[in-house]
Amino acid sequence: xxxxxxxxxxxxxxxxxxxxxxxxxxxxxxxxxxxxxxxxxxxxxxxxxxxxxxxxxxxxxxxxxxxxxxxxxxxxxxxxxxxxxxxxxxxxxxxx
Amino acid sequence: xxxxxxxxxxxxxxxxxxxxxxxxxxxxxxxxxxxxxxxxxxxxxxxxxxxxxxxxxxxxxxxxxxxxxxxxxxxxxxxxxxxxxxxxxxxxxxxxxxxxxxxxxxxxxxxxxxxxxxxxxxxxxxxxxxxxxxxxxxxxxxxxxxxxxxxxxxxxxxxxxxxxxxxxxxxxxxxxxxxxxxxxxxxxxxxxxxxxxxxxxxxxxxxxxxxxxxxxxxxxxxxxxxxxxxxxxxxxxxxxxxxxxxxxxxxxxxxxxxxxxxxxxxxxxxxxxxxxxxxxxxxxxxxxxxxxxxxxxxxxxxxxxxxxxxxxxxxxxxxxxxxxxxxxxxxxxxxxxxxxxxxxxxxx
Numbered sequence: 001x002x003x004x005x006x007x008x009x010x011x012x013x014x015x016x017x018x019x020x021x022x023x024x025x026x027x028x029x030x031x032x033x034x035x036x037x038x039x040x041x042x043x044x045x046x047x048x049x050x051x052x053x054x055x056x057x058x059x060x061x062x063x064x065x066x067x068x069x070x071x072x073x074x075x076x077x078x079x080x081x082x083x084x085x086x087x088x089x090x091x092x093x094x095x096x
Numbered sequence: 097x098x099x100x101x102x103x104x105x106x107x108x109x110x111x112x113x114x115x116x117x118x119x120x121x122x123x124x125x126x127x128x129x130x131x132x133x134x135x136x137x138x139x140x141x142x143x144x145x146x147x148x149x150x151x152x153x154x155x156x157x158x159x160x161x162x163x164x165x166x167x168x169x170x171x172x173x174x175x176x177x178x179x180x181x182x183x184x185x186x187x188x189x190x191x192x193x194x195x196x197x198x199x200x201x202x203x204x205x206x207x208x209x210x211x212x213x214x215x216x217x218x219x220x221x222x223x224x225x226x227x228x229x230x231x232x233x234x235x236x237x238x239x240x241x242x243x244x245x246x247x248x249x250x251x252x253x254x255x256x257x258x259x260x261x262x263x264x265x266x267x268x269x270x271x272x273x274x275x276x277x278x279x280x281x282x283x284x285x286x287x288x289x290x291x292x293x294x295x296x297x298x299x300x301x302x303x304x305x306x307x308x309x310x311x312x313x314x315x316x317x318x319x320x321x322x323x324x325x326x327x328x329x330x331x332x333x334x335x336x337x338x339x340x341x342x343x344x345x346x347x348x349x350x351x352x353x354x355x356x357x358x359x360x361x362x363x364x365x366x367x368x369x370x371x372x373x374x375x376x377x378x379x380x381x382x383x384x385x386x387x388x389x390x391x392x393x394x395x396x397x398x399x400x401x402x403x404x405x406x407x408x409x410x411x412x413x414x415x416x417x418x419x420x421x422x423x424x425x426x427x428x429x430x431x432x433x434x435x436x437x438x439x440x441x442x443x444x
Binding site: 043044046050071072075076078079082083086 | 107111114115118123124125126127128
């Protein structure tokens with residue numbers, strides 16, 4: 001059996017990949033913010049958010065987390081994306 | 097703020113609430129639970145709690161931060177000390193303000209000033225404009241009264257706190273007084289509060305007769321937001337169902353305000369109780385509860401006072417009260433006019 005330290009090193013490695021991917025996603029969200037601003041599209045798009053959640057649910061079936069937990073995690077990711085998009089729309093750099 | 101949706105709220109209702117919060121400039125954190133959805137809203141926007149509560153599907157709206165900013169302890173953790181010459185309100189010393197309800201005659205005002213100064217008061221109180229419940233009651237002497245009060249205060253080396261009732265009186269009262277008093281009936285006279293925010297003398301803001309502590313602090317916010325940082329709060333009793341006393345003196349407001357706000361708070365046990373025999377116990381309790389000062393009505397001939405005679409103390413009663421307060425204050429790490437204690441100890 002692997003030691004706790006080894007397992008924790010695994011967690012750290014996966015976290016690094018996750019952070020990289022989350023930032024990649026965030027960069028796309030910023031682009032979307034710019035497009036919304038240019039075209040005068042509303043920041044909050046409930047239908048699109050619903051579609052995003054449905055999509056991650058549909059690909060979540062195989063892991064131990066399950067669709068509900070994945071959806072809860074993605075709610076938080078969407079919250080942050082909305083905050084970033086607002087930053088692009090308002091031209092507000094600190095975003096706090 | 098946190099918005100708790102109803103158990104059977106539809107997706108459409110939830111989306112509507114999110115959309116309104118986003119419009120109001122808030123960042124929304126949505127948590128979809130098994131039975132309820134909770135929305136957390138953070139940011140620099142100013143969402144209207146009442147408006148969100150009225151939206152369909154909303155069960156409850158909980159505000160996390162206080163609606164007042166400049167008055168809150170979150171904004172300024174250390175206590176504010178309001179300085180009037182060499183008198184500091186909000187420091188270790190409990191400052192006593194005393195005097196008649198209103199200026200009546202030169203002799204009455206001078207006698208009262210001498211009596212309260214001898215007992216250890218640092219600030220003279222007295223009104224020239226009286227907001228009476230009845231239009232047929234004595235309304236005060238106006239500028240003549242202000243002059244009498246100022247002369248009496250000067251003669252005894254006391255500061256002067258006196259009431260301003262209306263925007264039109266600010267200039268006049270500022271000329272004679274050291275601290276503007278805003279009475280309970282004017283606590284929500286926002287025009288007056290805004291103008292006092294532009295003044296450069298401290299404001300003693302009494303709690304309205306039916307005002308919550310939050311409303312009271314919001315009134316202080318009006319003065320502070322105008323740029324006048326010297327606001328002293330004054331608890332003077334609130335209206336309850338009890339009829340044995342004129343008002344119910346809210347002792348609990350003292351520690352509550354101390355926790356919520358950095359502003360100094362003083363207590364007015366004269367109005368708080370409304371009866372001479374109740375003033376001393378309420379004053380003792382207020383000092384024990386941690387007030388930064390007291391404002392007490394003292395009249396040399398209260399039975400013939402033109403206003404508030406029933407709640408004005410005789411000078412001898414006031415002397416005794418001050419002696420008692422000098423014993424109570426040190427128990428909670430405060431002092432109360434030490435130099436007079438010394439004089440009494442070594443003198444007569």
